[in-house]
Amino acid sequence: MNAYLALARASLARQFRYRGANLAGLITNFFFGVIRVSVMVALYNANPAAAPAGYDLAKAVTYLACAQAIIGWVALWGWWDLVRALKGGEVVADLQRPIDFFGLWAAQDFGRAIAQLFLRAIPIMLAFALVYPLVGPADIGQLLIFILSFALAWFLSFTWRFLFSILGFWVTDGTGFARLAIFSATFFTGFLMPLSLFPDALAGVLRWLPFAGMVATPLDVFSNALRGPEALVAVAVQAFWALALYALAQATFTAGVRRLTTQGG
Amino acid sequence: MTQPIIALENLTKTFRVALKPEGRSLPWARTWKTVTAVDAISLAIGRGEVVGYLGPNGAGKSTTIKMMTGILTPTAGTLRVAGRVPWRERRQHVAGIGVVFGQRNTLWWDLPVQESLDLLRHVYRVPPARFAENLTRFRALLDLDEFRFKPARDLSLGQLMRANLAAALMHDPGLLFLDEPTIGLDVVAKDRIRAFIREINRERGVTVLLTTHDLSDIEQLCERVIVIDHGRTRYDGALSELVERYGGDRALQVDFADDYAEVAVEGATLESREGRRAVFRFGRGVTAAALIGRLSERYTLADLTVREPDIEDTLRRMY
Amino acid sequence: MIFIRLASATLRAQARYRASLLVDALSALAGNGLEFVALALTFDRFGSLAGWSMGQVAFLWGLTEIAFGSMDMLFGGFDPAVFGQHIRRGTLDMYLLRPVNLIAQIFASDIMLRRLGRIAQGALVFAYANHVLALAWTPAKLLYLPVVLVSAVLFYGALFIAGATASFWTVQGLEVVNVFTYGGTALNSYPLPIFDRWLRRFFTFVIPTAVVVYYPALYFFDLPDPLGLPGWVSFLAPAVGLGALGMSLLVFKWGLRHYTSTGA
Ligand SMILES: Nc1ncnc2c1ncn2[C@@H]1O[C@H](COP(=O)(O)OP(=O)(O)OP(=O)(O)O)[C@@H](O)[C@H]1O
Ligand SMILES: [Mg+2]
Numbered sequence: 141m142n143a144y145l146a147l148a149r150a151s152l153a154r155q156f157r158y159r160g161a162n163l164a165g166l167i168t169n170f171f172f173g174v175i176r177v178s179v180m181v182a183l184y185n186a187n188p189a190a191a192p193a194g195y196d197l198a199k200a201v202t203y204l205a206c207a208q209a210i211i212g213w214v215a216l217w218g219w220w221d222l223v224r225a226l227k228g229g230e231v232v233a234d235l236q237r238p239i240d241f242f243g244l245w246a247a248q249d250f251g252r253a254i255a256q257l258f259l260r261a262i263p264i265m266l267a268f269a270l271v272y273p274l275v276g277p278a279d280i281g282q283l284l285i286f287i288l289s290f291a292l293a294w295f296l297s298f299t300w301r302f303l304f305s306i307l308g309f310w311v312t313d314g315t316g317f318a319r320l321a322i323f324s325a326t327f328f329t330g331f332l333m334p335l336s337l338f339p340d341a342l343a344g345v346l347r348w349l350p351f352a353g354m355v356a357t358p359l360d361v362f363s364n365a366l367r368g369p370e371a372l373v374a375v376a377v378q379a380f381w382a383l384a385l386y387a388l389a390q391a392t393f394t395a396g397v398r399r400l401t402t403q404g405g
Numbered sequence: 406m407t408q409p410i411i412a413l414e415n416l417t418k419t420f421r422v423a424l425k426p427e428g429r430s431l432p433w434a435r436t437w438k439t440v441t442a443v444d445a446i447s448l449a450i451g452r453g454e455v456v457g458y459l460g461p462n463g464a465g466k467s468t469t470i471k472m473m474t475g476i477l478t479p480t481a482g483t484l485r486v487a488g489r490v491p492w493r494e495r496r497q498h499v500a501g502i503g504v505v506f507g508q509r510n511t512l513w514w515d516l517p518v519q520e521s522l523d524l525l526r527h528v529y530r531v532p533p534a535r536f537a538e539n540l541t542r543f544r545a546l547l548d549l550d551e552f553r554f555k556p557a558r559d560l561s562l563g564q565l566m567r568a569n570l571a572a573a574l575m576h577d578p579g580l581l582f583l584d585e586p587t588i589g590l591d592v593v594a595k596d597r598i599r600a601f602i603r604e605i606n607r608e609r610g611v612t613v614l615l616t617t618h619d620l621s622d623i624e625q626l627c628e629r630v631i632v633i634d635h636g637r638t639r640y641d642g643a644l645s646e647l648v649e650r651y652g653g654d655r656a657l658q659v660d661f662a663d664d665y666a667e668v669a670v671e672g673a674t675l676e677s678r679e680g681r682r683a684v685f686r687f688g689r690g691v692t693a694a695a696l697i698g699r700l701s702e703r704y705t706l707a708d709l710t711v712r713e714p715d716i717e718d719t720l721r722r723m724y
Numbered sequence: 725m726i727f728i729r730l731a732s733a734t735l736r737a738q739a740r741y742r743a744s745l746l747v748d749a750l751s752a753l754a755g756n757g758l759e760f761v762a763l764a765l766t767f768d769r770f771g772s773l774a775g776w777s778m779g780q781v782a783f784l785w786g787l788t789e790i791a792f793g794s795m796d797m798l799f800g801g802f803d804p805a806v807f808g809q810h811i812r813r814g815t816l817d818m819y820l821l822r823p824v825n826l827i828a829q830i831f832a833s834d835i836m837l838r839r840l841g842r843i844a845q846g847a848l849v850f851a852y853a854n855h856v857l858a859l860a861w862t863p864a865k866l867l868y869l870p871v872v873l874v875s876a877v878l879f880y881g882a883l884f885i886a887g888a889t890a891s892f893w894t895v896q897g898l899e900v901v902n903v904f905t906y907g908g909t910a911l912n913s914y915p916l917p918i919f920d921r922w923l924r925r926f927f928t929f930v931i932p933t934a935v936v937v938y939y940p941a942l943y944f945f946d947l948p949d950p951l952g953l954p955g956w957v958s959f960l961a962p963a964v965g966l967g968a969l970g971m972s973l974l975v976f977k978w979g980l981r982h983y984t985s986t987g988a
Contacts, residue, residue, distance in 0.1 A: 159431050164899035171903045174923070175910050179763075182918035183770040190770045316747035323755025332762035337769055420984055471985055476820045478981055500823035511818045515737035527729050528822050556740075 143239055144247035151251030155259065162259045165212070169260065170267050173208035177201050177272060195336045195365060198275045202363040203334040205268035207355060212256030213290075214297035214354055215249070216322060216329065222301070223318050226308035235397065242302065242390060249298050278364045285371045289358040292378040297354045299385040300325070306389075309396030330356025336365050350385060353378035409449035410580060410612050411473060416482035417636075418443040418468050442468040444636030445482065452579070455606050455613040457627035457644070461724040465636040466616040467506075470584050473614070474504050487580065500529060503573030503611075507585035511569055512557040518568045519553045522575060529576035536575060543571040546601050563594035570601060574611075581605070583615045587622055599625050620716045632723060639723055644716070651723055652714035654686040657696055662705040670699050681707070726824055730832035738837055745838050752793075752841030760785060760849050774918045779856035780945060781914065786850025788912040788937055791876035793842035795884065798877070800834035804887035804898045804905070811891050814986035826980070827973065865944055868959075872940040875965030876912075879936045882968035883908060889972070889979040908933040917950050924951065932968075936961045 155162070184197040191197075211217065222245060225231045234244060268274060277283040304321040308314030326332060328351035335343045335356045346352050357374045360366040366374050424436045443465040450456055460466050471477040472484055475491035475498050484491065491498045505511075512521040526536045544550055547567040552560055560568060566586060573581065583602070587595045603626060605611050617623060623630060623644065630647055632640040640647055657673065661681045669675065673685035673696055687696060693711045700706060738745060760782075767778050800806060807830070810816045819829045859865075887901035908931055916924055916938045928934045935957060942949055943958035 160895075161899060163431060167900055168902050168907070171907050172910065175907070175914070175919075178918045178920070178923075179773065179914055182774045182914075183766065186772045186774070187770045313744060316744040316751070320747055320751040320754070323751040324758070326755060327758035327762055332759055333766045337766045338762075339765060339768070342765070471817070474821060476817050476985055477983070495820065496823045496825070499821050504821050506817075509814070509818070511821065513733055513737060515740055516733060520733070520736075524729060524733055527726055528824055 144243055147244060147247040148251035148254070151248040152255045153251075155252055155255030166260055166263055169208045169211055169264055173205055173264070173268065174271075176204050176208075177268075180204055192336055195334075198273055199363045199365055200334050200337065201268075201272050202274045202276075203336075203359045203365070205265060205272065205274060206359045206362055207331050208268075209261040209264040210293070210355060210359065212260035213253050214293055215253065215256070215301070216297055216326070216331070216354060219301055220315070220318070221245075221248075222305035223308055223314045226305065227313060227315070235400075241393060242386075245302060246295075246298055249301075250294070253294050253298075275363055277362060278367070282361065282364060282367065282371070285375060286358060286361045289353075289361045289371075289375050289378060292375065292382055293354050293358045295382050296350060296378060296385065299382065299389050300350070300354065303385065303389050303392060306393055306396050309399055325351050325354075328352070329354045330359070334359075334365070336360065347374065348377060350381035353381055408452075410452045410487055411448070411450040411614070412483075412485045413449070413469075413473075414447050414483045415445040416443055416447070416469070416472065416484050417441065417445050417480050418465075418472060418477060419480045441636050443472070443479075446633065446636065446638055447482075448631060448638065448641055450612060450614065452612055453606070453610045454629060455602070455615065455627050457623040457630040458614055458616045458633070459623065459630055459720065460616075460633040460639075464633050466633065467584055468636075469633075470504075470582050470614070470616065474502060474582055475499055500576070501578055501580065503576070503578035503581045505566070505569050505573050505581075505583050505586050507566065507583075507588035508562070509569075510557055510565055512565075512572055514558050515556050517554045517556050518549070518560070521557065521568075522572060525572055525575055531576050535577070539575050539577070543574065546604060547571055547597065563590050566590060566594070566598065567601075570598065574605060577609070579611060581611050581613045583613065583617075585617055586615070587617060587619050595619070595622070602626055620720070623716065632720070634724060648714060648716060648719050649689075652719045653722055654688055655693070655714065656712040657685045657687060657693060658710040658712065659683050659685065659700060659706060660708040662707040665704060668704065670696060670703075672696055672699070727828045727832055730824070730829065731835055734832055734835050735837070738835075748838035749841030749844075752838065753845050756789065756842050756845040757848070760845070774915050775950075776915045777857075779853050780941075782849050782853035783857060783944070784915065784937060784941055785913040786846050786848075786853050787873065787876070787941065788909055789846025790843055790850060791846075791873055791937070792880050792909045793839050793846055794873075795877045795880040796842065797836050797839035798831070799881040799884045800836040800839070801830040801832070802881070802884040802888040803834070804884065804891055804901050806834055807888035808891040808895060808898050811983070812895065812986065816983065817985055827976070859944060860946075868940070868943070872936070872961050875961040876936045878965035878969045879933065879961075880905070880909065882965075882972035883931070885969070885972035885976050889976045892979040892982045904931055912937040928953075932960075932964050935964045 180200050181197065184191060184200065188197075191200075222231075225234070231241075234241060237244065265274075277286050300321075304318050305314060307317050311317060328346055328349055330346065330352055335346055335352060338346070346356070353374075357366070357378055360374070361371050418441075420440045420442055421437050422440055424438060446465075446469065458466050458469070468477065472479050473486055473491060475495045478492045486498065487501055489498045512518060513524065516524075522540065525531075526533070531539075544553070547570060549567065549571060552564045552568070557565060557568065570586070581602075586602075587598055590598070599622060602613060602615070606613055613626070615622065615626065628644055629642065630640070630644050631638065632647070640651065656676070659668075659682070661668065661683070664681060668678070668683050670685065672691040673687035676684045676686050678684075685696070687693075697706075697709060763781075763785075764778060767773065767781070772778075773781055796803070819826055819833070822829065883905045887898065887905055890901055891898055908927060911919065911923070911927055912933050916928070916934050919927075924934070939949070939953070939958045940961050943955070948955070949957070
């Protein structure tokens with residue numbers, strides 16, 4: 141356990157060193173958020189009655205603000221560490237360490253995520269709160285469910301990134317596939333628009349897929365769009381997919397290592 | 406020396422560097438210092454010379470070459486190469502020079518070497534007949550046929566440097582700048598590159614300015630060396646004189662025929678003693694013959710060797 | 725001409741990686757396309773955006789995406805991220821050692837065919853817009869459309885060149901440049917009146933991306949500007965595009981004086 145903790149801590153410290161890049165990223169995330177919120181406000185202004193019952197503008201705006209804040213936490217876009225390590229052959233060194241490979245990378249990524257929570261997620265939420273009226277978890281119970289869901293979102297996103305990255309065991313340059321995986325999944329995560337505003341049938345399906353758990357679920361819990369039993373079901377779906385993707389990741393990894401050792405790098 | 410082809414006068418280049426690497430500090434919280442990479446260097450190089458440009462790491466060699474090739478703008482001083490100010494007339498200037506940086510590549514990474522050379526023919530507007538002539542000559546001298554149709558990214562470092570040398574000379578430049586062209590190469594590859602440089606200089610009268618940390622390059626190619634340190638000229642002159650002037654003491658190694666309790670001789674200091682062997686150091690004021698005379702009067706000698714300091718020793722003393 | 729030879733060398737080199745080219749183009753098509761789908765699905769619920777129909781927004785979106793995709797392909801060498809790498813690795817030295825105009829070399833160094841994916845996405849959305857809008861195309865409008873497209877390409881290109889220039893001084897600042905390049909473009913995909921006043925002013929008068937897409941669109945739709953600028957602003961696009969490009973090139977040349985190469 142200590143080894144994982146040390147890895148996470150080192151990776152966290154590394155994030156804190158790049159102050160300039162963090163500040164620049166923060167500004168960019170915030171600016172794009174402003175554009176998206178502006179679109180949302182205009183849509184609601186055009187026809188407030190068209191919104192689903194109970195899903196008011198404040199919830200939608202909170203959802204979009206959180207979406208910008210969660211970028212650094214789930215790192216679904218622009219995380220190439222493992223793809224590069226596989227391409228460059230550095231993973232061979234990792235494979236020789238007496239430590240679980242998934243755990244090694246998960247620990248490092250968790251450290252990165254925690255750093256991003258303080259460097260990006262919280263400052264961005266504060267910035268949005270200054271400019272727009274936001275809502276937050278309605279009560280302690282909701283807050284606890286949110287924290288659980290938020291943590292699961294990281295785990296799901298990491299497992300998913302891990303999965304498409306280790307395709308690099310089979311193809312020489314995994315970058316292209318990784319990019320395809322990322323770009324296609326974005327839509328399904330609910331990052332682009334609140335799932336509640338999609339047609340009900342589509343949203344219904346998306347909520348059962350693993351992707352919603354990476355972004356939409358914690359956001360809907362935070363903004364109280366999913367409450368009580370509904371929220372618990374959504375978190376259960378997240379937990380189910382977390383286990384399923386984890387099992388899949390380990391199995392794929394084992395197959396990949398077998399391929400590496402039998403065929404050479 | 407007739408009209409020099411390269412003339413520097415008090416050439417200076419300073420860099421402003423951040424004390425903390427970028428990204429770790431925010432723009433308004435940064436502190437800077439000024440590094441003087443080249444500090445008022447003056448020199449002149451004549452047509453057809455092969456000059457070794459020496460100095461320890463960070464001395465300012467590459468920075469000087471970058472100014473002479475038009476990549477960097479000097480901070481102060483004047484610089485003329487073939488009558489031009491390189492950075493002001495960049496295009497005309499680079500058309501007349503060839504440049505190779507060791508471990509860097511100027512060829513198209515994903516294209517076969519031959520295609521890169523063909524492209525360069527157009528870039529430098531080399532007449533086709535002349536290009537064909539040069540190609541034939543370089544294919545022989547640098548053994549290009551071994552890899553001519555492979556993309557640059559598949560070449561070994563030695564092959565890559567050979568290809569880059571050919572590329573740098575396809576347009577018949579009168580001047581060749583080489584910044585550590587033999588770095589990382591094995592002995593055979595080094596020899597081939599040295600032979601090529603010598604050949605090009607003899608056959609075409611190309612002026613060569615060469616930096617290197619491999620002193621065999623210098624011994625085999627240069628009659629003249631310029632040594633710089635901390636951006637300032639320390640020496641400029643014949644290679645042979647460098648050793649004489651800065652080489653320091655010579656050494657006389659003596660093997661005695663008997664075991665003596667103490668050995669000594671005027672004009673030299675005992676440096677080390679081990680069994681019957683002793684090493685004395687002596688300056689330019691005494692001759693070896695005089696020392697040997699004095700020694701043989703007092704002791705029975707078995708064997709003698711006189712060692713001149715080499716360039717490496719000399720430079721070690723200078724840096 | 726030497727530029728064509730250099731550019732064709734770049735294309736030949738890319739053709740060696742056909743598979744990854746295809747995958748990259750496809751992911752851009754899918755990624756950007758799905759972004760539009762998400763907007764369209766949400767839009768459908770509300771019916772209009774600041775008085776604009778879905779078709780009109782699609783028109784803006786398509787025009788912007790075609791222009792930005794084409795720019796990204798043609799000005800790829802100036803992409804601040806790519807150019808920053810040239811500077812950090814010292815590969816710019818190599819261009820400086822060739823007797824060819826530097827700017828021409830940078831243009832020729834990176835023509836990103838994979839951007840065709842994004843262009844295709846823009847074209848599809850634009851076709852959809854024309855399908856649902858049934859615009860009254862007059863000869864004048866038909867002539868002005870390609871002019872607007874080229875102007876937008878030049879304008880976005882100027883933003884890239886300005887961003888590339890910044891990398892002569894800074895590495896970390898480059899991500900902020902994204903606010904102007906990618907952010908300015910994202911803003912172009914929506915009708916201007918939905919944004920706050922300071923944003924509108926900034927992107928109309930300081931970095932006038934609105935003048936190259938939004939105002940010309942008003943002309944194509946025969947709409948007056950709800951913000952009160954006169955009608956002729958719709959025709960400033962070519963002047964703004966060319967002017968911005970010229971200015972950015974001047975700034976770039978000046979920035980080159982500050983190029984310090986690398987320490988190796
Ligand atoms: N682009 C740059 N920015 C900041 N400092 C630089 C830059 N280029 C060189 N320097 C500094 O200038 C000094 C001289 O460097 P230069 O590369 O000219 O040395 P050199 O003699 O070629 O050394 P080496 O033998 O290691 O190649 C060094 O202190 C170096 O750190
Ligand atoms: Mg050097």
